[in-house]
Amino acid sequence: MPTDPWSAVADDWGRYWGTFARPVWEPLLRAARVGTGSRVLDVGCGSGELLEHLQDLGVRASGVDPAARMVELARARAAGAEVRRGDAEHLPYDDGRFDAVLAVNALQFAAETDDALAEAARVLAPGGVLGLAGWAERSRNDLDALDAALAEADGDEPDDRPEESPLRVPGGLAALLADAGWRVLDSGLTSVPWDVRDETDLVRGILFGEEASTVDELGPVIVAAAAPFRRPDGGYRLVNAFRWAAAERP
Structure with missing residues (x-):
């Protein structure tokens, strides 16, 4: 088993991000033919919010x-x-x-994407479906304004930021699946807002797992960058997007 860096931040991740991807669940489950009695595996299940939702739908969830x-x-x-x-x-x-x-917001963490797809095919029954979802390109994500501000505070120039992952661009997930021999059934783009109740949760949600000194240093950077997304009630709403695709087992 590899090192386990996510355990230390799991509770905070669940608090701030556990239900973040909820808007993409419905189109993804529909495309993946998930219904009552379906046997479904959630890869990278995190703190279990999608698993709980699947159980509520009568799915046999793992x-x-x-x-x-x-x-x-x-x-x-x-x-x-x-x-x-x-x-x-x-x-x-x-x-x-x-x-x-x-695999919702999970495939990008696989060390070898081809191996991950092969494993998904292995555990699927004939006619089974793989459903993938993850971040769309930066231009569709308000959260990118915060990432850019943090990068600038760290001394990075705009051109120093990594190139867009091919999984995030239009058609990227479907192309990945098709190239691996899967029969693509459907794909799409879904708006995924991130709502937080106040400035404290905004900063903690972005900097979860960081030392207190880092939070003190970078908190004002985040608050300033998030000013355009502040609601009249003092909370924040940053609108983002996930791309998704579903394909039948090769």
């Missing part, structure tokens, strides 16, 4: 995550779901076990 604390949180939230520790390239489940495999 999850896997490399972080031990995430597994604990997911088991507590989605009681009755089978949640194991593992990564996308080494799924701890038998061949042909699932009708659908989902």
Whole structure:
């Protein structure tokens, strides 16, 4: 098992980001043919919010995550779901076990994307579907204004920022699946807002896991960059977007 950096921040991640991707769940589940009684594996299940939702829909849900604390949180939230520790390239489940495999904001963490896709195919039953979802390109994400401000505060020039991942651009997820031999069923773009109640949660949500001194130093940078997104009630709403795609097992 690889190192476990996410366990230390799992509780804060769940608090600020656990339900963030909820708007993309409905179109992704529909495209992945998920319904009552479906056997579904959530890869990179995090603190278990999607697993809980799947259970509410009558789905036979299972999850896997490399972080031990995430597994604990997911088991507590989605009681009755089978949640194991593992990564996308080494799924701890038998061949042909699932009708659908989902990976929401997770595939980009795989060390070898091709291996992750091969593992998803292995654990899917014939006719099974893989559903992927993740961040769209920076220009569609208000959160990028905060990332850019933090990069500038760190001394980076705008041109120093990494190029867009091919998974984030239009058609990127569908092309990845098609190139690997999957039959793409559908793909799309979904608005995914991030709402926080006040300045404190804004800063903590962006800098979760950082030392107190870093929070003190960079908090004002975040607040200044987020000023255009401040609501009259003192909270913040930053509108972002996720791209998604679903494809049938090769």
